[in-house]
Amino acid sequence: MSVTSLKIGSIKIVGLRDGYFCLDGGAMFGVVPKVLWAKFFPADDQNRIRLGLNSLLIQTATANILVETGIGDSLSDKHQKYYSLEREPDLLANLEAVGIKPEDIDFVINTHLHFDHCGGNTQRVGENKYLPTFPRAKYIIQRGEYNYALAPSLRDKVSYLEMTFKPLAEQGNLQLVEGRYFVTPEVEVIPVPGHTRHHQCVKVQKGGQVLFFLGDLVPTRAHVGLSYVMSYDLYPLETITNKQEIFEKGIEEDWIFAFNHDPDYYFGKIYKENQRFHFRPL
Numbered sequence: 001m002s003v004t005s006l007k008i009g010s011i012k013i014v015g016l017r018d019g020y021f022c023l024d025g026g027a028m029f030g031v032v033p034k035v036l037w038a039k040f041f042p043a044d045d046q047n048r049i050r051l052g053l054n055s056l057l058i059q060t061a062t063a064n065i066l067v068e069t070g071i072g073d074s075l076s077d078k079h080q081k082y083y084s085l086e087r088e089p090d091l092l093a094n095l096e097a098v099g100i101k102p103e104d105i106d107f108v109i110n111t112h113l114h115f116d117h118c119g120g121n122t123q124r125v126g127e128n129k130y131l132p133t134f135p136r137a138k139y140i141i142q143r144g145e146y147n148y149a150l151a152p153s154l155r156d157k158v159s160y161l162e163m164t165f166k167p168l169a170e171q172g173n174l175q176l177v178e179g180r181y182f183v184t185p186e187v188e189v190i191p192v193p194g195h196t197r198h199h200q201c202v203k204v205q206k207g208g209q210v211l212f213f214l215g216d217l218v219p220t221r222a223h224v225g226l227s228y229v230m231s232y233d234l235y236p237l238e239t240i241t242n243k244q245e246i247f248e249k250g251i252e253e254d255w256i257f258a259f260n261h262d263p264d265y266y267f268g269k270i271y272k273e274n275q276r277f278h279f280r281p282l
């Protein structure tokens with residue numbers, strides 16, 4: 001059984017998910033051949049692998065912070081089938097199970113605005129009408145990512161769904177930030193480009209301990225190797241250099257890493273052996 005919650009100093013961190021979905025295994029591993037990646041995640045009969053829609057609940061003395069909101073209500077029935085989406089229990093049910101109601105969330109952080117990270121930002125409340133799921137929350141998003149989401153390229157247009165972010169602005173829940181930003185004294189968002197230009201990671205620091213949420217920089221434990229980079233990444237060379245730099249620092253300072261799409265592990269550590277990075281569960 002993998003660890004689902006831990007403490008960073010006095011801060012409680014809980015791994016939760018909005019279920020699972022499936023993506024093409026080849027697209028998830030870029031130039032890495034299937035004989036290598038299939039050792040980590042065997043493909044189904046459509047060559048897809050099953051991924052987690054992982055979130056973190058960060059509970060400081062003053063705030064409840066939710067990192068990522070899964071897919072939520074954002075997909076049509078057709079697309080739910082296409083991705084073999086499984087959402088029982090979903091993120092809201094999992095939050096309720098740890099005693100958290102939507103109105104208890106003070107901040108939501110999205111690493112970027114692809115629908116599998118921010119789909120649960122809003123809820124359908126009527127025909128084509130969506131409202132913020134977490135009514136009191138400020139949603140912390142990089143300004144560059146928000147602007148890009150309003151006018152994405154043809155290559156990644158399908159990943160941006162307006163109803164997952166536009167209602168935040170309309171209802172006054174949107175808090176755009178530029179660059180590194182402290183959400184609370186212990187929780188910082190840090191731009192780490194590669195997957196998108198303005199993708200951000202989350203660093204939690206307290207009592208000499210650090211937890212680092214990788215977002216789509218390193219989506220699963222199978223992506224720890226430097227060349228294991230998703231074809232979805234817009235700037236794959238930046239993914240590689242940023243991953244290397246962050247892992248080196250994390251090893252030096254004994255950080256705990258949190259994974260956004262690993263179906264089995266929320267948390268783990270990274271170590272280096274024979275010039276290669278490896279994953280170790282907690």
Ligand SMILES: [Zn+2]
Binds near residue numbers: 114219
């Ligand atoms: Zn993703």
